[in-house]
Amino acid sequence: MKTVESALHKIQVVDVTKRFDADALGLPPVLDRITLDVAENEFLVLLGRSGCGKTTLLNIIAGLERASSGSVRVDAAAVSRPGGGKGMVFQQGALFPWLTAQQNVEFAARNRGVPAAERRALAQELLALVGLAGAEAKYPFELSGGMQQRVAIARALALDPHILLMDEPFGALDELTRIEMQNELLRVWAARRKTVVFVTHSISEALVLADRIVVLAPRPGRIVLERRIDLPRPRRRTDARLLALYDDIWGALQ
Amino acid sequence: MMRRWRDVLYPVVVIGVILAAWQAGSELGWLRRVQFPPPSQLVQTLYQLVQEGYPEGIRLWAHLGITVERILLGYFAAIAIAIPLGLAIGWFRTLDHLTEPVIAFCRSVATLSLLPLAIVWFGTGEASKIFLIGYGCFWVMLSNVIAAVKLVDPVLIRAARTMDTDRLRLFTRVALPAALPRMFAGARVALGVGFMVIVGAEMIGTIHGLGALIMEARTFYRTDITMVGMFVIGALGFAIAVGLRRLEMRLLPWQDREAGRSQ
Numbered sequence: 001m002k003t004v005e006s007a008l009h010k011i012q013v014v015d016v017t018k019r020f021d022a023d024a025l026g027l028p029p030v031l032d033r034i035t036l037d038v039a040e041n042e043f044l045v046l047l048g049r050s051g052c053g054k055t056t057l058l059n060i061i062a063g064l065e066r067a068s069s070g071s072v073r074v075d076a077a078a079v080s081r082p083g084g085g086k087g088m089v090f091q092q093g094a095l096f097p098w099l100t101a102q103q104n105v106e107f108a109a110r111n112r113g114v115p116a117a118e119r120r121a122l123a124q125e126l127l128a129l130v131g132l133a134g135a136e137a138k139y140p141f142e143l144s145g146g147m148q149q150r151v152a153i154a155r156a157l158a159l160d161p162h163i164l165l166m167d168e169p170f171g172a173l174d175e176l177t178r179i180e181m182q183n184e185l186l187r188v189w190a191a192r193r194k195t196v197v198f199v200t201h202s203i204s205e206a207l208v209l210a211d212r213i214v215v216l217a218p219r220p221g222r223i224v225l226e227r228r229i230d231l232p233r234p235r236r237r238t239d240a241r242l243l244a245l246y247d248d249i250w251g252a253l254q
Numbered sequence: 255m256m257r258r259w260r261d262v263l264y265p266v267v268v269i270g271v272i273l274a275a276w277q278a279g280s281e282l283g284w285l286r287r288v289q290f291p292p293p294s295q296l297v298q299t300l301y302q303l304v305q306e307g308y309p310e311g312i313r314l315w316a317h318l319g320i321t322v323e324r325i326l327l328g329y330f331a332a333i334a335i336a337i338p339l340g341l342a343i344g345w346f347r348t349l350d351h352l353t354e355p356v357i358a359f360c361r362s363v364a365t366l367s368l369l370p371l372a373i374v375w376f377g378t379g380e381a382s383k384i385f386l387i388g389y390g391c392f393w394v395m396l397s398n399v400i401a402a403v404k405l406v407d408p409v410l411i412r413a414a415r416t417m418d419t420d421r422l423r424l425f426t427r428v429a430l431p432a433a434l435p436r437m438f439a440g441a442r443v444a445l446g447v448g449f450m451v452i453v454g455a456e457m458i459g460t461i462h463g464l465g466a467l468i469m470e471a472r473t474f475y476r477t478d479i480t481m482v483g484m485f486v487i488g489a490l491g492f493a494i495a496v497g498l499r500r501l502e503m504r505l506l507p508w509q510d511r512e513a514g515r516s517q
Contacts, residue, residue: 082418096413097508098432
């Protein structure tokens with residue numbers, strides 16, 4: 001039965017608690033016994049206010065931070081370190097400023113041993129996929145915030161990851177660019193199916209993107225609501241069913 | 255393009271006004287010539303220093319040459335040692351903890367207070383001068399290199415780790431390039447220190463060099479020579495700093511220059 005379960009659950013978060021050292025003073029934990037499964041190729045959104053521990057949870061799944069107790073499994077194997085097919089996109093892009101867009105994407109491919117010629121072709125293909133054909137030779141400082149995030153997505157895809165972890169990737173963008181990027185991400189995701197865990201504090205962003213929304217509340221960080229959204233994409237932001245969900249979620253966040 | 259124009263024009267106008275006021279103040283008798291020789295006299299003195307030299311026979315170029323040589327020897331020796339050492343200390347936390355108090359102390363010692371010691375250790379020849387310049391540059395460069403590595407944006411390291419970057423490449427391909435701009439800034443500051451130390455370092459046992467020229471002039475109340483020497487050192491330091499900046503822009507074309515300008 002174990003094999004069936006791991007096929008269903010790409011990521012398993014079991015009883016994860018996280019305390020920081022400073023919390024020894026009796027403060028509630030950042031994350032309190034979180035249990036959560038993510039199915040293969042599911043688009044899961046972690047939604048919550050600042051300080052609810054959603055980024056911490058993402059970092060623990062990524063292997064960048066350790067849980068104080070509990071465990072995270074990917075394909076039934078415990079996560080102990082970053083990498084290994086878990087691509088990540090950060091809020092501010094985290095591109096290497098000394099590398100061009102092309103070189104940034106190639107950097108990711110290089111570490112998994114893709115030969116130089118293939119790397120070049122792969123990077124061009126991925127940059128084209130995120131709508132940046134022609135910008136290969138640009139340095140990050142020459143790109144707008146939205147374009148930087150496109151490069152960051154292309155770079156994460158160059159790892160050929162099976163999981164894509166996204167930490168408020170559009171949080172620093174203006175509203176219009178943000179909507180564009182959400183559509184872009186869905187387009188890219190349709191072309192390259194991955195299991196996605198996406199962190200945000202925007203309810204409308206969650207509604208447009210997610211197969212399932214998990215709402216976290218702070219102090220102690222815990223799951224207060226879970227909603228599946230079975231509507232086809234692209235979704236109209238003004239769809240009545242989404243608006244009803246919006247109220248549900250807003251209620252849970254109060 | 256407009257901006258370029260202003261970048262050149264404004265300083266020229268400001269300096270021109272200062273010089274004119276200075277000259278006028280001198281002509282009108284508001285400034286004493288011994289204290290503030292007028293620009294016209296400084297130009298004459300400069301001409302004399304180039305043609306005849308001071309003390310007799312040692313021309314300005316000779317002073318300049320020897321000073322540049324001393325600064326560059328001390329400076330590059332300091333940088334060559336400080337870079338690898340600083341990279342190691344910045345990267346390995348234990349090394350940083352171990353060395354931090356020593357570096358903080360050595361950095362705080364005013365370089366010229368070591369002058370008597372430098373003479374005892376290295377004599378009054380070239381070695382003691384180069385040592386003093388090197389000492390001043392070294393600690394500044396070292397602490398800047400350490401800071402450059404420690405202040406590398408942690409999100410870059412995290413991003414690299416999510417891409418399965420091994421520890422060696424994490425250093426050579428991420429931390430090192432990320433630290434370069436701050437290292438360049440450190441190199442510029444260190445050079446400035448070299449120029450501050452040089453006059454003092456050339457006070458001992460020599461009549462060659464711009465510092466020695468200034469000290470010699472002092473003995474005979476040749477304020478004009480002191481000032482010319484001062485300006486030549488300033489111009490030299492400025493020229494080298496501009497050169498370093500050019501080199502930096504060439505080597506690190508990925509830096510946001512507009513952002514750099516406003517900082």
